[in-house]
Amino acid sequence: MKRLPGYPEALKAAKYLRSRWRERPRVGIVLGSGLGDVVNQVQRAIRIPFRSIPSFPRPSVKGHSGMLHLGTWAQKPVALLEGRMHLYEGYTPAEVVFPARVLILAGVEILIVTCAAGGIAPQASPASFMFFSDHLNFQGANPLAGAHDARWGERFVDLSQAYDPELRLKAGKAARAQGLKFSEGVYVGLLGPNYETPAEIRALQQLGAGAVGMSTVPEVLAARQMGARVLAIATISNRAAGLSQRPLSHEEVLEAGKISGRNLVKLFGALLPVI
Ligand code: HPA
Numbered sequence: 001m002k003r004l005p006g007y008p009e010a011l012k013a014a015k016y017l018r019s020r021w022r023e024r025p026r027v028g029i030v031l032g033s034g035l036g037d038v039v040n041q042v043q044r045a046i047r048i049p050f051r052s053i054p055s056f057p058r059p060s061v062k063g064h065s066g067m068l069h070l071g072t073w074a075q076k077p078v079a080l081l082e083g084r085m086h087l088y089e090g091y092t093p094a095e096v097v098f099p100a101r102v103l104i105l106a107g108v109e110i111l112i113v114t115c116a117a118g119g120i121a122p123q124a125s126p127a128s129f130m131f132f133s134d135h136l137n138f139q140g141a142n143p144l145a146g147a148h149d150a151r152w153g154e155r156f157v158d159l160s161q162a163y164d165p166e167l168r169l170k171a172g173k174a175a176r177a178q179g180l181k182f183s184e185g186v187y188v189g190l191l192g193p194n195y196e197t198p199a200e201i202r203a204l205q206q207l208g209a210g211a212v213g214m215s216t217v218p219e220v221l222a223a224r225q226m227g228a229r230v231l232a233i234a235t236i237s238n239r240a241a242g243l244s245q246r247p248l249s250h251e252e253v254l255e256a257g258k259i260s261g262r263n264l265v266k267l268f269g270a271l272l273p274v275i
Contacts, residue, residue: 004094007151009055013098014105016054017079021046021070024107025079027272028228030100030219032084032115032235033250034257038264039082045071050083053102057085057095068099074272079103086215088193093143097222101152104226110167110275111223113216113232114264116253118240120201121185121210125236127259128181129267130211131171132163132232135220136188136204143218144225153225162224167231167275174270180263185210187234189217198242212240233267235260 018024031038039045050056050066058066066083073080081099085091100111117130124130148155168184175182188204190196192214196204204212211234223230237256238248246252 004092005055005057005098006094007149010098010101010105013054013056013102017048017068017070017102017106020048023077025070025077025103026107026109027076027078027275028100028103028108028111029078029080030084030111030113031080031082032215034116034254035114035235035261035264036082037258037261038268039067039069039080041265041268042069042071042073042078042080045069050099055098057091057098074269076272078272079106079108084215087139087141087191087218088214093141093145093218096218097143100219101222101226104223104228109228111219111228111230113219113230115213115216115232115234116237116257116260117187117211117213117234118195118238118248119211119236120205120240120243121183123183124185124211125181126238126256127263128183128236129175129263130187130234130236131168131182131184132187132234133168133184134163134186135217136186136207136209137217139189139191139217141191141218143222152222153227157221157225159224162220162230163232164229167229170274171231171233171267171271174267174274178266178270180267183210187216187232188212190214195248196241201240201242211236235264
């Protein structure tokens with residue numbers, strides 16, 4: 001049986017990154033579907049394909065190319081992951097969170113996770129941001145389950161403030177200063193890969209979900225176990241199923257990602273200097 005990438009593999013990958021870049025990244029950024037344009041903002045970047053990093057899984061979905069960008073953005077040393085692994089592709093939870101874990105081992109203290117999502121709350125309109133205040137994990141999987149390796153952190157991780165309130169406040173201020181539309185709300189993570197049914201969206205609405213997507217939750221769980229502070233940002237690409245007349249398509253998500261990518265550049269430009 002193939003050995004799952006665990007702590008020794010992550011340490012080896014982190015050491016490899018440290019050998020390629022003398023600086024310690026402070027902020028790690030995980031980019032969601034179609035948000036790839038953001039990577040051009042990283043200055044003096046060292047770009048490392050995922051396939052060159054020991055034990056890194058390879059992404060397969062369209063719009064994710066699998067590149068790690070190490071460099072500075074707004075004077076902050078950052079590590080930016082372009083291309084993420086999803087549970088719906090068949091990756092194990094341990095594979096999905098491996099890149100985020102490696103970045104944290106390499107020095108990242110703040111993890112910013114972005115994702116495309118469908119808007120459920122009325123204020124979660126297309127092209128706006130939703131900063132996660134909390135989440136519902138409905139993915140049926142958890143990277144913290146299974147044999148416990150105490151080197152990652154505690155077995156029973158407290159999630160009463162999974163999303164750092166101070167980071168969220170600063171993100172809101174940065175968005176406001178840039179004239180960007182945003183809201184705060186609960187993200188519900190589903191397995192996918194199908195978009196939801198209108199009945200599912202009505203049910204999730206009842207449960208207090210503000211936006212819906214197929215990612216992010218695993219990385220957040222792994223980061224919180226390791227003690228990193230987390231900010232998660234949904235870029236709303238569409239109204240969720242049944243809330244608008246249009247059928248949903250991945251092309252539409254990628255198209256909306258281009259606008260959101262430009263907005264993310266503005267947001268990060270204002271946010272990174274103050275975190
Ligand atoms: N549902 C789930 N994931 C998504 C959506 C959606 O409507 N839009 C972008 N990612």
